[in-house]
Amino acid sequence: MESERRTGHCQCGHIAYEVLGTPDDPHLCSCEHETRISGGPAVLWVGFRKDGLTWTGPGHEPTWFATYTTLKRGFCPRCGTHVIxxxxxxxxxxxxxxxxxxxxxxxxxxxxxxxTAAPWMTVTLAPDPRAPRPAAS
Incomplete structure (x- = not known):
């Protein structure tokens, strides 16, 4: 069975990537850290296996910034888009x-x-595909 392939890029296209595999744990984060970095009320994150990531753009890899001692984030050095x-x-x-x-x-x-999300923000979440489903009657 062939692995699912998705592509992505920053706003200007300098940093581009391909990821293989099934998207994992798509979730919003509204921590103070994320809202300051993004300038928005939440960031949508989607997980993929690290070994399925390939940088494909002319900029190759993003510029890395350690935001915590155990976490690094990749940004486009040209347009500033937070990518990874x-x-x-x-x-x-x-x-x-x-x-x-x-x-x-x-x-x-x-x-x-x-x-801690903005008090005016309302989010309707999708059902978790990993959650047990009720038995059919």
Missing amino acids: SIAAGSDMIMVTGFSLTDQTGIEPVGHSFRE
Whole structure:
């Protein structure tokens, strides 16, 4: 069975990537850290296996910035788009959901730091595909 392939890029196209595999844990995050970096009320993250990531753009890899001792984030050095996050020791990477060229089937199943989200923000989450389903009657 062939692995699912998705592509993504920054606003100007200098940083581009391809990821293979099934998208994992699409979720919003509204922590103070994310809202300051993005300038928005939440960031949509989508996980993929690290070994399925290939940088394809003319800029090759993004500029890396360590935002925590165990976390680095990749930004385009030309347009500043936040594209990726990698935690130390993890075999997963998280790409920003809207850096993906096609967001088909990418619906957040969780919302981290919902209690600190903007009070006017209302989010309807998709059902978690990993959750047990009720038995048919």
